Amino acid sequence: MKLDRRTFIKSAAASSAIAAAGSIFPGISFADWKKQEGASGQISWKKAPCRFCGTGCGVLVGVSGDRAVAVKGDPNCSVNKGLCCVKGFHVVQALYGKDRIRKAQVRKGDKMVEVPISEALDLIASKIQETISQTGKDSVSIYGSGQWTIPDGYVASKLFKGCLGTNNVEANARLCMASAVTGFMTSFGIDEPMGCYEDIEHANVFVTWGNNMAEMHPVLFSRMLASRKRRSDVTVIDLATRSTRSSQASDKSILFKPSTDLAVANAICYEIIRNDWVNWDFVNKHTTFHKGKTNIGYGTEDHFKFKDKPQDITFEEYKEFLKDYTPEKAERISGVSAMDIKYLASLYGDPTKKVTSFWCMGMNQHVRGTWINNLVYNIHLLTGKISTPGNSPFSLTGQPSACGTVREVGTLTHKLPHGVVMNEEHRKMAAEIWDVPLANIDPKPTYHTVEMFRALDRGDIRFMWIQVTNPMITMPNLNRYRNGALKDDRFIVVSDVYPTPTTDVADVILPAAMWVEQEGMFGNSERRTQHFDRIVPGPGETMSDTWQIIEVARRLGFEKQFPWGEDEYIEKIWEEYRRFHAGPKHNMAPYALLKKRSGVQWPFVNGKETRWRFNAKYDPACKPGSDFDFYGKKDGKAWIWARPYEPAAESPDDEYNFWLNTGRVIEHWHTGSMTRRIPVLHRAMPESYVEINPEDAMDLGVVTGELVKIISRRGSVTMKASINGRGVPPRGMVFVPFFDESYKINEVTLDAFCPISKQPDYKKCAVRLEKV
């Protein structure tokens, strides 16, 4: 490949102009440029979704020879329209960290020894067989993530649920969006958002509920700000527990006390009803009212069980329930002024305004995560502001395929690719497609994530295969679960791309292919499936997670269920998986189309994507003649829930007098195992820190950069203080980003979870501070 100097300079000139245009005209697209550059011979550009968050930005990966050398936003991808965030622009560098795992390793004595990958795969298969024969099928498990590609998760579920007969399949998406799922299921009977990112260009009001989008979903936040800049009638409200960059960029920042968003949401509904801003036509035709159990616990004890018991109620009973949440009463609970609550209600209640609510971890990592999801849906349902362009309650995700792999493939203990293990018809469908006996699929779910790691600690689980995730950083109450994994008769397999605290506890480490070193698909937050080709080869003996599972499955005697060749397996898996979702409610695009486009939204019916579900104008699954049809529920009606305010599992007291809130920063993705190996991102944010309110810092006698010890009933971490930095917590709260493995803040957090979703609450526990 030869490029003359003049052509190179002309290419640089064009790049410069395009970059300048991008900064002056946000969202500008030069699709023809891709073709011209490709023709120049210097670099070829291939489409892929970004490796990092759940936004699903399309990127073009520049390849020279066998190496990915550049990245730019894909102007043909409707998600980001050519934009990228700072992580996306550097994503290809994550492939080339110096300490990439290239060879399989097996623990021999106290040492990890490199072995041929085939030997490691033999050992894994024999260990699975041995464990099942000694302690039963439910003593082996697999734990993946929303970073699994769709084929990764599909073959994991097929092997463990279909072939081995255990429902010990979980994914770390349980830690980040399980409450969103149960919120959808309880309100609508079907999972995933009804709207799409195009809502951003239609909405007049955005309310971000505990969601620092400026750092966590920066491309969507940019789209929101661009929409506000273009139009005169757009308002952004940040409703949160601490001040962030999102608060600074919003028109109004409202702070509430931890967990009291429940009271605020109920008070908004109270005001909507009191002012008769209810969309009665919509409510009468499309909703019903319900209540469930209260005082439902926090799941901090082993073997915790909870089952809700929904009961029908009337609108009048719901109205009576809301009397506990007048704006004045809610002010006393939440700290949000009655005036601000009334203001929020007036925005939601104004029939001339289109309102979109965004949320992510703030509402989902919440001991009442399902409830707060229900309550925000209540607001949209009461006002009829749902399933129409710009009117959208929108739950965002944090991982690139949390929706695609975990929610759609169903890599959770109770799930199947279509439906749940408890349902015989769903099991029959799975058994037929998987070509396994129906009796293989156990009708009882086993362990959700926290309980799975408790079972590992107790010894109920003896074998765990961890792929594409780093639970030895992310599990709450981490000390217990790390100690459990290290016990003598536990066998831990870890497939990953870099050494992490999780590979530290492994008995076998498998070198995994990463992102565009393999073919695969992700599914983003707006029901968009995004295919990527194998664009560059992986180093050493790296192998895709899908193929690792196939190799082990064949060693276990399941050649019939995993018959595909290496040159075709992704296509074959996709077309098999797609059978689970056939029909207008969830039909997926064919493989050939996914390869061609920068993402396709489901339901994909009669050659068309569905942008707004449950609205007959857009969604062919709606009953003929209906305007809206919430077909996840048998009667086609969405549920409005009476859910009360209940406090967090652990609140500050005299001994532990601060709230601890944890989260992320823009520079690093998740536990930082990839982004901390990208020099520019690492230099920009080299280590974690603890944000302290300036007045609290003054009381402690601490200034920025001084060391502070954060102590809870479970552990402690010492780290540098940040005062008046990019985020400022209110008095009585500290905030710590969790990306830095040198400061394992989850040794401090509490493993309490939402009893319905089983998603832990990483945002609220009690700590005390000591100046070091």
Place this chain on the structure above:
Amino acid sequence: MPILSYLALPRDGSMDRLCADLSAMEYCEIIPADNQEVVVLVTDTPDEQTEKILQETLKKLPSLHSLSMTFGHNAE
């Protein structure tokens, strides 16, 4: 042998005309934006004299509203 790049903005409603005019001119290559009325123009002339003449010609284009330089290189 100057190589320069510009962002060219058309007069109202003249995007297509501007693209046609620039495409027809010697030493000019264009990359039109597909969602906004902006054109990237790259010029590659053999010498400074030709460059000067080209710039004069560009300034007189009726379809052109403004021209902002983003890159300049002159190999002697």
